[in-house]
Amino acid sequence: MIADRIRQLKNDLPGHVKLVAVSKFKPAADIMEAYAAGQRDFGENYVQEVVSKSAELPADIRWHFIGHLQTNKVKYIAPFVHLVHSVDSLKLLKEINKQAGNYNRVIECLLQVHIAQEETKSGLTEEELLALLEAPVFGEMRHVKVTGVMGMSTLTDDPAVVRAEFRALKNIFEKGQRLLPGMKEISMGMSGDWPVAVEEGSTMVRIGSTIFGTRNQK
Numbered sequence: 001m002i003a004d005r006i007r008q009l010k011n012d013l014p015g016h017v018k019l020v021a022v023s024k025f026k027p028a029a030d031i032m033e034a035y036a037a038g039q040r041d042f043g044e045n046y047v048q049e050v051v052s053k054s055a056e057l058p059a060d061i062r063w064h065f066i067g068h069l070q071t072n073k074v075k076y077i078a079p080f081v082h083l084v085h086s087v088d089s090l091k092l093l094k095e096i097n098k099q100a101g102n103y104n105r106v107i108e109c110l111l112q113v114h115i116a117q118e119e120t121k122s123g124l125t126e127e128e129l130l131a132l133l134e135a136p137v138f139g140e141m142r143h144v145k146v147t148g149v150m151g152m153s154t155l156t157d158d159p160a161v162v163r164a165e166f167r168a169l170k171n172i173f174e175k176g177q178r179l180l181p182g183m184k185e186i187s188m189g190m191s192g193d194w195p196v197a198v199e200e201g202s203t204m205v206r207i208g209s210t211i212f213g214t215r216n217q218k
């Protein structure tokens with residue numbers, strides 16, 4: 001049962017690590033089962049899906065946007081999104097700042113870093129991340145708050161590769177933190193690799209299939 005798996009994970013995770021339940025492609029009823037077990041943080045990858053779910057589900061749910069975000073779609077999630085994990089350009093951050101301003105909000109964001117070997121995964125390089133934090137316009141954006149980094153490891157059975165990638169992300173986080181001391185979150189770890197991520201310093205894990213079962217799509 002979903003509620004049991006939520007309780008088990010909360011029990012297994014250290015107290016300082018936040019659980020984001022990734023509910024993409026899963027129906028509202030599944031989310032409500034997790035909600036009944038006390039879960040309030042949910043992760044979604046697609047704009048249309050999170051917009052419709054947020055309209056029908058309880059208002060105290062914190063919606064985390066974890067998928068690739070196109071600038072022309074920011075306006076749809078700006079009224080309600082809690083944390084955007086997947087900021088991979090200054091252009092996107094500027095647009096989030098602009099749209100958040102329209103709603104008089106400050107939206108928290110994580111900078112996504114490319115740590116995996118797969119080219120298909122998006123994210124900034126270390127150099128790009130540091131350049132973004134040092135861009136003059138960065139300090140002028142009043143409606144976004146960058147609170148950390150996010151990364152996805154290579155899909156592999158080799159735990160040494162995964163560990164090295166998470167360690168690299170932690171290292172980049174620490175360099176970023178020197179420029180922006182307010183950074184505190186490292187979003188890393190999914191169903192297959194969260195124990196390694198936690199060992200390497202994760203503060204936030206994004207877990208889908210372990211909670212909700214395998215997905216039909218993707």
Ligand SMILES: *Cc1c(COP(=O)(O)O)cnc(C)c1O
Pocket residue numbers: 022024045066067152190191192206207208209210
């Ligand atoms: C789908 C997804 C997850 C959850 O993956 P599981 O392996 O099902 O736990 C986590 N993070 C991102 C960015 C995702 O797209």
